[in-house]
Amino acid sequence: MNMAEIGYNHRHGKNFCIDRPNGTESWLMLIVKTPVHFRIGGKDIRLSSHSFIIYRPFTPQYYYPASSEYFDDWMHFFPDEAEQKMMNDLNIPLDRPVEIADITEMSEMIRNMCFEHYSSNTYKEKAIDLYFRLLMYKTSEKLHKKNTFPNHNESIYSEKLLWIRRSIYRWPGRDYSIDDMAKELSLSRSRFQHLYTETFGVSVNKDVITSRLSKAAELLKTSDISVKEVGENVGYSNTSYFVKLFGSYYGLTPLQFRQSEDK
Template identity: 80%
Template sequence: MVEIGYNHRHGRSFCIDRPDGTDNWLMLIVKTPVHFRIDGREIRTTSHSFIIYRPNTPQYYYPASNEYFDDWMHFYPDEDEQRMMSELNIPLDRPVEIGDITEMSSMIRSMCFEHYSGNQYRTNSIDLYFRLLMFKISEKLRKKEAFPNRSEGIYSEKLLWIRKSIYRWPSRDYSIDDMAKELSLSRSRFQHLYTETFGVSVNRDVITSRLNKAAELLKTTDLSVKDVGINVGYGNTSYFVKAFGNFYGLTPLQYRQAEMK
């Protein structure tokens, strides 16, 4: 590690122009829109992007808005770290829009703290953070490939977490207003983005997760229909029985009896 910086702010006139690059590697985590010049071609990236420059690669970039924020790191990866980046298919010398850089930026913050601290094992800690950072970048790139048509990628990981939560904890009271607030979106925009991302509405996912769990409880436990309904978030038994029948074509008791045959 040579130098590292977290959440640095620059004005509109900021511009980096290094025709011969640097003698070390440079990683930028970009938090605002930026113009890059790569092989003579202008590329404008959105916020939440990153680039890793190899030594002696020309570096030219400047803000695409009134302010520019980034995290940065000049470093010398050893052979094992370079091999790891290659095996993880980490892109080099070109900007990549990654959707959500929150975790990555948090790791840079921790590395920055270690770098300027007097901690005995700061070098070891930084090395571990660097490896974790590369793994996280690879994970995010894979998720981006899995949803290539997804717009507004900045929300992708939070949407994935919300959907996983719905299926992991079906009994919770899922409020659309609360979920939208978590992503700083309006209610209608959240619902549209959720459906656009997963091909199903958030309400449908909530119902599916609850009734799937109800079916599992009916098969594997002796809980009464009322208690099964309560366990999956239905306080009204009549409403639960109706919802279950619409979904499975059988009442909860009929479903249990059919599964026991």
């Protein structure tokens, strides 16, 4: 797969609009994190805050925010014949937008591909190829998973749960209080934790840690700020605790991790 350009978690205002009557020469995948309007066949379609679309070359592209702000991940790419066959075999829709219950994993793939694309890593092209295939598999899983929310009776909480999880990964440095999150859903602390784990297959505490350490790894790879500052940026004011937690997650201290990325 030949990557042309890629972007992760881009933000635009309410006046943002893409209007390409003749599309682009490349394929384009968008993962949209906020409500959005797509114009398909002359008709505007509004989707909620978790959707994606894959445009083939020269397909008209027209989309704009359905709220006061717009966030998306995107990539312009050229899949080879095998990758196009893979998308077809996985029944991934093309040229039409699709809502997804949880785009977190898909967005993480884009983030990893973005870091690789703009890195000087020796095997970045091979890594991008692997991430792309994994992205397609994960997309197919999301599309064909029958029960997005295990307990249908709890589906009234789905939007807020998804927003909370997206916020955790979008702003990892925030101070996340389980009591405050539970209050937002008018649930008890224990019921909120149970519902979160039941919905996403992971505890809210683990998601907070994962989002913070992933962001820390990004900062260590892409900046020269101190380990103390990295920890503070991701919500850990106690440097010793941050170093210990990072080491248990990655198997390296922050400094060792930074040095390994520099090789």
